[in-house]
Amino acid sequence: MNISSVLIRSSLWAAGLLLAWCGSTNAATSQATDDQATLLGKSSIVFSGTVSQLAATSFADVPKSAQTIVVRVDSIMKKPPAVSLKSGDSVTVEVKDASVFQEGAHATFYTDGWIFGSGVAVKELGHVLGQPSEPVPAPGVGKNAPGQAEGQLSDQELKERMNESDFVVVGRVTDVHKWNAPKKSGSPLHVTEHDPNWHEAVVEIQSVLKGGQVKGKRVVVRFPNQNDVAWVHSPRFTKNQRGIFCLNRDKSTGAPMTKLGSQEVSVYTCLGHGDALPLSEEARVRALLKNQ
Amino acid sequence: MKAVASELRFPGFAVFAALFALLLSPLLAPALKKKAGLLFARGQAPAPSSIKVIDLIPASLSGESNQDSEPFLAIQKDNPQVMVASAFTPNPFSMNGNAPVYVSQDGGVSWALNAITPVQRMTCDITHAMATGESHPRGDLHAGTLDCSSGVMLDESESVDVASSATMNVQSVRGNVDQPFVRALGVSSGDRIYVGVNDFNQANGQTATIDVSVDGGATYKSVPIERRKTAGQDGPSVRPAVANDGTVYAAFFGWRKFDGKTATSDVVVVRDDAAATGANPFQALTDPSDKQPGRVVVKNASIPWSNAPALGQERIGSTLSIAVDPNKSSVVYVGWADKGDKGDIYTLHVRNSTDRGVTWSKADLPGTTIHNATNVALAFANNGVVGFLYQQLSGGRWVTHLVQSRDAFSSSEDVVLATVPADQPAEQFLPYLGDYDYLLSVGSEFRGVFCANNTPDFADFPHGVTFQRAADFGARTLNDGAGNPVPISIDPFYFSVPVIP
Numbered sequence: 015m016n017i018s019s020v021l022i023r024s025s026l027w028a029a030g031l032l033l034a035w036c037g038s039t040n041a042a043t044s045q046a047t048d049d050q051a052t053l054l055g056k057s058s059i060v061f062s063g064t065v066s067q068l069a070a071t072s073f074a075d076v077p078k079s080a081q082t083i084v085v086r087v088d089s090i091m092k093k094p095p096a097v098s099l100k101s102g103d104s105v106t107v108e109v110k111d112a113s114v115f116q117e118g119a120h121a122t123f124y125t126d127g128w129i130f131g132s133g134v135a136v137k138e139l140g141h142v143l144g145q146p147s148e149p150v151p152a153p154g155v156g157k158n159a160p161g162q163a164e165g166q167l168s169d170q171e172l173k174e175r176m177n178e179s180d181f182v183v184v185g186r187v188t189d190v191h192k193w194n195a196p197k198k199s200g201s202p203l204h205v206t207e208h209d210p211n212w213h214e215a216v217v218e219i220q221s222v223l224k225g226g227q228v229k230g231k232r233v234v235v236r237f238p239n240q241n242d243v244a245w246v247h248s249p250r251f252t253k254n255q256r257g258i259f260c261l262n263r264d265k266s267t268g269a270p271m272t273k274l275g276s277q278e279v280s281v282y283t284c285l286g287h288g289d290a291l292p293l294s295e296e297a298r299v300r301a302l303l304k305n306q
Numbered sequence: 307m308k309a310v311a312s313e314l315r316f317p318g319f320a321v322f323a324a325l326f327a328l329l330l331s332p333l334l335a336p337a338l339k340k341k342a343g344l345l346f347a348r349g350q351a352p353a354p355s356s357i358k359v360i361d362l363i364p365a366s367l368s369g370e371s372n373q374d375s376e377p378f379l380a381i382q383k384d385n386p387q388v389m390v391a392s393a394f395t396p397n398p399f400s401m402n403g404n405a406p407v408y409v410s411q412d413g414g415v416s417w418a419l420n421a422i423t424p425v426q427r428m429t430c431d432i433t434h435a436m437a438t439g440e441s442h443p444r445g446d447l448h449a450g451t452l453d454c455s456s457g458v459m460l461d462e463s464e465s466v467d468v469a470s471s472a473t474m475n476v477q478s479v480r481g482n483v484d485q486p487f488v489r490a491l492g493v494s495s496g497d498r499i500y501v502g503v504n505d506f507n508q509a510n511g512q513t514a515t516i517d518v519s520v521d522g523g524a525t526y527k528s529v530p531i532e533r534r535k536t537a538g539q540d541g542p543s544v545r546p547a548v549a550n551d552g553t554v555y556a557a558f559f560g561w562r563k564f565d566g567k568t569a570t571s572d573v574v575v576v577r578d579d580a581a582a583t584g585a586n587p588f589q590a591l592t593d594p595s596d597k598q599p600g601r602v603v604v605k606n607a608s609i610p611w612s613n614a615p616a617l618g619q620e621r622i623g624s625t626l627s628i629a630v631d632p633n634k635s636s637v638v639y640v641g642w643a644d645k646g647d648k649g650d651i652y653t654l655h656v657r658n659s660t661d662r663g664v665t666w667s668k669a670d671l672p673g674t675t676i677h678n679a680t681n682v683a684l685a686f687a688n689n690g691v692v693g694f695l696y697q698q699l700s701g702g703r704w705v706t707h708l709v710q711s712r713d714a715f716s717s718s719e720d721v722v723l724a725t726v727p728a729d730q731p732a733e734q735f736l737p738y739l740g741d742y743d744y745l746l747s748v749g750s751e752f753r754g755v756f757c758a759n760n761t762p763d764f765a766d767f768p769h770g771v772t773f774q775r776a777a778d779f780g781a782r783t784l785n786d787g788a789g790n791p792v793p794i795s796i797d798p799f800y801f802s803v804p805v806i807p
Contacts, residue, residue, distance in 0.1 A: 058399035075411060075418035077469055096370035096398045098776065098787030108471075127399030128471055130366045131418030132774070137471070171401045204506055205564065206484045206542055207621065207741060208430060208458055209613060240613065243376070243394050244430040244454035246735040266457050285456060287401055287427075 053140045055170040057124040060092040061085075062145065063105065065119045068112060072104040073133040081108050082135075083115055085123065088145075097127070099134050106135035120145040167288040173302045175288055179260040181225030182303065183233070184296065187255040189216040193236060195269060208245075210238035212267055214281075215251035216274065217259060223303055225261075234272050235282050236264055249290030258299050260289040357769040358802040359723055361760060361777075362391055362408045362417045367398055368776040369786035370795070373733065376431075376740030377755035377798040380447060383492070384438040386748040387413045390447050390468050391755055393740075393798040396428040397421050405429045405451070409468050411444070414753065414800050416774065420468065423451055424461045424476045430454035431485055433744075437499070439492030440522055442466040448523055449474060450486025450501045460486055462501060464523045477523040482506040483515075485542045485624075485741070491550070491581075497522040498581055500554055502544030505530070514540040514558035514574075518582045531556055531576045531588045533598045537564040541571055541609070542741075543626040549635035552581035555663060556588060557628035557640050562606065569611055573604040573642050575628065575663050591663045603657060603666045607644040610652060617680060618699045618728040619738040622652045627742075629684035629692065636662045639692055641674070641682035654679045654696055658714055671715040683745040685752065687805040693752045694718075695745040704728045704739065706756045710806045723801050726759035726766045731794050739796065752803045760784065760797035771799070 054060060063085040071077075072084045087103045099105070107123055109115060121143045125136035167175065176182050193214040215235045219228050238245035249259075261282035264270040272281050284290055291299065362377075363370060374393040382388040389410045397403040398419065405428045406421040423429060431452035440446045445466040453459045460483045463474040487502040498520050505515035505528060512532035519526045532540050541559025548554050555577050563570035576599060577591040578584070589599040610616065611623035622643070631637040639658045646653020656674035657667045679698035686692055687710075694709040705725045711718040745754040762777035762784065764770065775797075776787040784792040 058403075073418075075409065075416070075420075075469065094399050095786075096367050096372075098366050098368040100788050126403070127397075127421070129418050129420050130398060131364045132366065132416060134366045167401055174402065205539060205611070206458075206504070207613060207623070207737070208452075208454065208484065211613075241733075241735050242430075242613065243428075243735050243737065244452070244458060247427075 050142070053124045054092070055168060057092060057139050058094060058127055058168070059097065059099070059125045059134070059136050060123065061087050061090045061099070061105070062120065062122040063087045065115050065117055065121070066104065068115065068117060071135070072106045073131050073135070075131040076106045076129050076135040079108070081110075081112050083107050083109055083112060085121075088120070091122075094127075097130070097134060104133060106133065107138055108135070109138045109141070114143070119143060169298070169302060172288060172299070173306065175260055175286055176224060176299070176303060177306070178262070179224065179289075180263050181228065181261040181282065182223040182258065182299065183217070183219045183225070183228070183261065184221045184223065184258050184293070185217040185219045185256070187215045187251050187253055188218050188232070190214070190251050190253050192239075195267065208242050209240060210245055211240040212236050213239040213251070214272075223258070223299060230274070230277060230279065232274060233261065233282055234274055234279060235259065235261060235284050236267055237284055247287035248285045251290070256293055258291040258293065258295055259284050260286065355769040356804050357721060357723075358414065359767050359769060359771040360414060360417070360800045361771065361773045361775060362393070362798045362800055363760070363775040364418055365774050365776065365787065367419065368784070369790075369792055370398065371793045372396060373735060373738070373796045374798050375737055375757045375796050377743055377757050378433045379744045379746060379753065379755045379800070380434045380436040381746055381748050381753060382436040382438065382444070383748060385443055387411055388436070388444050388468065389414060389753070390434060390436065391417065391798060391800060392429070392432045392434065393757065394428060394430075395419065395798075401427055403427065404473055405432070407434075407468070408798070410800075411469060414802060417800070420471070422465055422468065422470075422472065422474050423449060424463050424474050425451045425453040426455050430458070433486055433488045435488045435490035435499070437490035437492035437497035439495065439497040440466070444469050446497055446522065447474070448488055448490050448497065448499045450488045450503070452484075452486065457481055458484070460503065462486070462517065462519075462523060462526060478517070478526045480507070485544070487543070487545050489546045489548050491548045496520075498548070499523055500546040500548060500556075500582065501526075502546050502556060502558070504540060504542045504544055506539065511536045511538040512540070514544045514560070516544065516546055516556050516582065516588065518587065520581065520583050529582065529587050531558065531600065532560060532574070533600055534560055534572075534596070535562070537561040537569070541569060541624045541626075543624040545626050545628045547628045547630045547638070549630045550632045551635050552579070553630065553635035553662070554578045554582050554588075555628055555630050555638055557626055559609065559624060559626060559642070560600070560602075564611070567611060568645070569609045569623070571607050571609050572602045573607060573626075573640065574600040575603055575638070575640060576600045577663050601663050601666070603640055604642075607642070609644045613736065615733065615736070615738070617651050617678060618704065619733045620680060621736045621738070622680060624741065625654070625680045625682050627682045627684045629686050631686045631690055633688065634690065636660055637690070638663055639684050641684050641694065643680055643682065646675070646677065650677050652680055653677055654682050656682070656684065656694060656715070673709070673715050673718055681740060681743040681756070683743050683754065685745040685747050685754075687747040687752065688749070689805060689807070691805050693745050693747065695743060695754055695756070697739060697743065697756060699728055702728055704758060706758060708745070708752060708754070708801070708803055710752070712806060719806055721803055722768050723756065724758045724767050724799065726761065730759060731796065747805065750805050752805055753801065755798055755800050757796050757798050759794060761794050
């Protein structure tokens with residue numbers, strides 16, 4: 015399954031879930047006023063289930079408290095691919111307010127991961143009491159699909175990443191070359207396993223989605239070209255690559271300015287996971303930026 | 307009496323042969339056992355064993371296929387049921403969540419992943435120790451982590467309860483350092499923490515440093531331990547070792563020349579006799595050649611440096627370990643790797659001192675020159691037995707050995723913990739297995755961690771193995787718990803091996 019098909023299916027599922035809520039006769043409760051789409055975006059694990067035990071845990075590694083309840087999973091709407099979770103499993107949920115739950119209660123839980131051992135323990139971000147009138151299974155649950163592809167940023171994560179970026183641009187890489195830091199006299203040697211092996215990419219900007227005008231329509235982006243663990247999630251650039259790039263002013267290499275042609279220009283970095291996205295993500299990026 | 311009488315009926319030559327074999331056995335045993343271990347590793351079902359090997363990936367993460375390399379281990383000595391392990395394991399549910407550690411509360415039988423380190427998503431170096439000076443039954447875990455999310459930052463942090471969901475409390479932060487390596491000792495007044503770091507903030511390129519805290523991490527003091535001229539810096543590995551009487555040793559690579567591919571390096575050991583609490587720590591041991599602090603165990607070793615795959619799919623350049631007998635601080639061992647013999651890529655060596663590091667064995671201890679191997683980790687058991695953990699590239703396989711000796715390796719017992727294909731899976735990043743593995747002892751056990759290919763194949767684990775994650779040993783495949791196939795990857799493995807008497 016490719017990323018776009020997962021996205022489409024996830025979106026369809028999300029829309030379906032929202033419709034199900036709208037039609038639900040039981041949709042009442044303390045969390046009902048929350049922005050459910052936002053909650054969905056923030057959550058890494060979403061499932062509906064039946065509360066089987068209060069003040070209990072489903073496996074030994076989880077510290078038991080008045081806030082921990084055990085929920086038998088009825089259906090899973092969202093989970094990371096690595097997480098093994100299926101209908102019928104018992105999950106420990108650390109809830110915000112245990113008094114709203116009773117044994118036998120049905121609810122949809124919006125959660126983040128907590129402890130992963132022989133079972134799964136999660137922390138509640140929100141919940142909707144009652145059973146969705148038309149439970150909508152996650153695409154491919156029980157097969158290999160999580161609702162989000164391995165390594166793909168969630169909407170929430172991408173939004174946060176773009177918030178932290180100085181620029182978000184659509185562009186094309188016109189050149190890639192190794193960059194050597196200028197030698198300063200007496201500067202000490204820094205040999206480490208985490209040496210980034212800095213390279214520079216020149217990116218021709220086609221449009222700026224965030225951050226205003228860029229002088230000269232071209233920017234220099236420094237990136238680590240080392241296969242060390244420190245940089246494993248950083249994007250690599252190749253000539254003629256087209257994409258959407260989240261850029262920050264260079265605070266990493268110690269030389270934030272460089273020459274581009276005859277001009278002295280600022281240098282940018284693009285270091286985070288998901289800072290370089292394929293053009294197929296443009297609609298999602300634009301929508302997320304619009305909603306900020 | 308009958309048994310004795312029957313023994314006396316042996317022919318004279320048989321008695322002589324038996325005595326001869328007995329005399330030779332210390333010499334023959336290691337070689338025979340090494341051979342036996344390798345032969346046994348292939349194609350035979352493992353016999354019941356008191357040796358335990360456990361894949362740390364929990365059942366609820368059966369779908370993961372990360373390269374979970376570079377393992378480390380901490381044991382709560384007052385309550386050795388509680389342990390913490392780590393690897394380059396990303397947060398399994400969030401790009402922005404905390405990097406996790408593995409926690410066991412049942413002596414290593416089961417492990418759970420708990421995202422409590424202060425680093426976002428995944429560390430790019432993590433070591434830790436659990437000291438017992440502050441009386442927290444599931445603490446105190448003291449960790450040194452590198453956060454590489456923007457630049458490289460060292461966090462020195464603490465958890466008082468590793469089973470809780472509280473993020474570790476960061477006690478000290480600084481940039482421009484490499485490879486933190488944590489040891490700790492609990493004393494009645496609190497925890498003493500020693501973090502070896504290669505600190506580029508130090509003057510004159512004398513970068514080998516120990517961060518010392520004698521107040522449970524509330525304050526740290528950075529102590530430079532290199533006194534000689536360097537090639538601009540020392541090697542990345544700076545390793546402390548602590549004895550119960552407060553003697554603290556540290557080993558480091560004093561780089562004297564570096565040409566980008568080879569470091570000409572001294573292997574240097576420093577010592578402090580008062581837990582590094584004095585005004586000028588780590589100066590108790592001087593070298594007779596120049597009277598400077600720091601005994602040169604080996605001078606001008608030629609150490610290959612490669613940030614690309616060089617030994618199989620692994621990089622090389624800075625494997626180093628030091629261990630002190632916790633109950634007899636005059637006895638100290640050091641292990642490292644260098645270029646070794648012609649044709650070798652990377653050769654391990656182990657030497658020892660029995661006079662507090664003043665003099666060292668002139669040559670490698672018997673059987674400790676190991677060709678094409680890395681990830682040396684040394685540890686002492688309470689009875690003085692030394693454990694020597696390493697990973698050797700042999701016949702296209704990564705073979706993980708634990709060798710034990712009670713007599714400075716005049717005789718030894720070798721256990722092969724794993725022998726796995728070296729060409730699979732393909733590396734996702736470096737280090738492939740790790741720039742280190744780790745060995746500790748508690749009671750009558752050596753406990754440790756290593757990383758290896760996670761194919762569920764008993765032939766790869768001569769003494770058996772337990773997978774928590776979903777695995778089909780018949781088909782030698784992994785699945786996600788719902789029957790869907792999962793590719794093989796590098797996993798961290800915990801082991802427990804009985805200490806030889």
